[in-house]
């Protein structure tokens with residue numbers, strides 16, 4: 452089924468790429484990609500603004516300091532992260548989030564670091580993937596097309612606001628097709644698919660199968676959303692409750708066990724071996740009491 456945009460897609464400098472109601476068929480996407488081809492430059496992600504400094508700060512504080520492990524692991528990760536360059540308009544978007552929606556800025560950084568860590572465990576040619584795909588720092592780029600009052604809202608969203616928020620995967624897909632000049636680029640597909648679930652319960656397309664790399668980014672995306680304070684939830688999940696929630700999603704078939712097991716291995720600070728990692732179905736954590744996520748108000 453061809454996805455249809457519910458809202459227009461604009462670049463940060465105000466250029467409309469597609470209008471509301473546009474069908475994302477092959478011909479349309481090729482046109483969007485052709486208009487952006489060879490227009491934008493790549494720059495080293497870690498060298499931009501205060502990204503390196505901020506990443507170091509977050510990675511060395513709990514709960515991340517446990518996951519990122521010993522100094523040898525950290526050194527290896529930094530070497531891998533140094534090799535990542537991303538397209539200039541995405542760095543502008545990261546500046547925008549840093550100034551306007553700090554939760555999203557921090558989230559982009561931590562999903563990037565965590566994805567690098569789990570990709571190292573799970574994907575055989577991980578260095579190529581991390582360097583060439585640079586998909587995790589751009590996965591939420593479509594949020595530049597969501598009004599800030601929706602992103603920053605601290606009370607439950609209305610149905611209409613929820614629909615606006617759900618625009619971001621397709622908006623990100625269109626933006627990255629354009630910036631990269633390639634409608635099949637992996638980073639564009641990650642932006643489109645990172646809210647899909649293995650049992651078809653996700654969005655925007657409700658597909659059943661996603662790429663293993665997309666699954667890794669999805670799990671990192673969920674973990675960081677749980678352990679971070681969010682506008683709609685002043686208190687974050689503690690690490691135990693977050694891992695239990697992710698385990699519950701794997702039990703429901705929404706996400707893959709192999710990624711969850713890698714996350715659990717890091718949390719226990721043991722080597723990843725899918726046959727050795729045993730995940731309990733016992734739930735003893737205490738999720739935050741105040742949480743507006745998933746509550747919808749009528750418009």
Ligand SMILES: [Fe+2]
Nearest residue numbers: 590591645646
């Ligand atoms: Fe997202």
Ligand SMILES: [Fe+2]
Nearest residue numbers: 558590591672
């Ligand atoms: Fe995200």
